[in-house]
Amino acid sequence: TQLLEQSPQFLSIQEGENLTVYCNSSSVFSSLQWYRQEPGEGPVLLVTVVTGGEVKKLKRLTFQFGDARKDSSLHITAAQPGDTGLYLCAGYSTGNQFYFGTGTSLTVIP
Amino acid sequence: ETGVTQTPRHLVMGMTNKKSLKCEQHLGHNAMYWYKQSAKKPLELMFVYNFKEQTENNSVPSRFSPECPNSSHLFLHLHTLQPEDSALYLCASSLRLARDTQYFGPGTRLTVL
Numbered sequence: 001t002q003l004l005e006q007s008p009q010f011l012s013i014q015e016g017e018n019l020t021v022y023c024n025s026s027s028v029f030s031s032l033q034w035y036r037q038e039p040g041e042g043p044v045l046l047v048t049v050v051t052g053g054e055v056k057k058l059k060r061l062t063f064q065f066g067d068a069r070k071d072s073s074l075h076i077t078a079a080q081p082g083d084t085g086l087y088l089c090a091g092y093s094t095g096n097q098f099y100f101g102t103g104t105s106l107t108v109i110p
Numbered sequence: 111e112t113g114v115t116q117t118p119r120h121l122v123m124g125m126t127n128k129k130s131l132k133c134e135q136h137l138g139h140n141a142m143y144w145y146k147q148s149a150k151k152p153l154e155l156m157f158v159y160n161f162k163e164q165t166e167n168n169s170v171p172s173r174f175s176p177e178c179p180n181s182s183h184l185f186l187h188l189h190t191l192q193p194e195d196s197a198l199y200l201c202a203s204s205l206r207l208a209r210d211t212q213y214f215g216p217g218t219r220l221t222v223l
Contacts, residue, residue, distance in 0.1 A: 033211055042200050042214035096208035100153045
């Protein structure tokens with residue numbers, strides 16, 4: 001079983017569309033990170049959220065941490081081909097174990 | 111991002127070779143990690159070091175041997191690998207163990223023939 005489940009697993013959209021990626025767990029997390037990974041490269045940190053209900057914005061990307069700190073979402077507005085990549089959520093459970101999500105592979109078609 | 115560097119970026123080796131992967135972090139972190147990422151699989155944590163001491167070994171075969179001479183450097187020594195060991199090997203570091211954001215290197219793409 002995977003502690004952090006991401007949905008959807010694959011997403012292919014047209015340039016300019018909006019999308020939301022979800023990261024869900026039945027466990028509480030003390031913090032959650034979102035990373036983007038391109039093929040053959042390491043994951044690059046996008047954001048860390050630590051407070052329940054927290055919302056962070058990074059240009060066209062909006063990240064939200066659920067009130068109960070069990071889930072998170074990533075919303076991209078007006079997606080661009082440069083947003084293409086594997087999006088990974090990850091975080092520390094309250095037991096201080098670090099878990100990676102199952103990943104969402106995003107393709108933005110020009 | 112040059113906070114965590116890994117060399118080499120690509121490595122092809124035979125099953126009888128011995129090679130080493132190197133990771134260096136310039137972030138002043140105290141914890142370092144090795145991960146394995148195979149095609150279409152989630153990242154697998156292999157080893158964890160905190161202040162140069164190994165704190166976790168996730169049942170990794172002995173053909174993988176880590177070494178952490180100081181908090182800034184981490185090595186993964188490889189010998190008699192199998193083709194199924196071909197993967198992207200990622201190094202990461204965090205300021206403190208088990209609580210701070212992990213920052214990743216670019217990875218070493220390993221192919222075992």
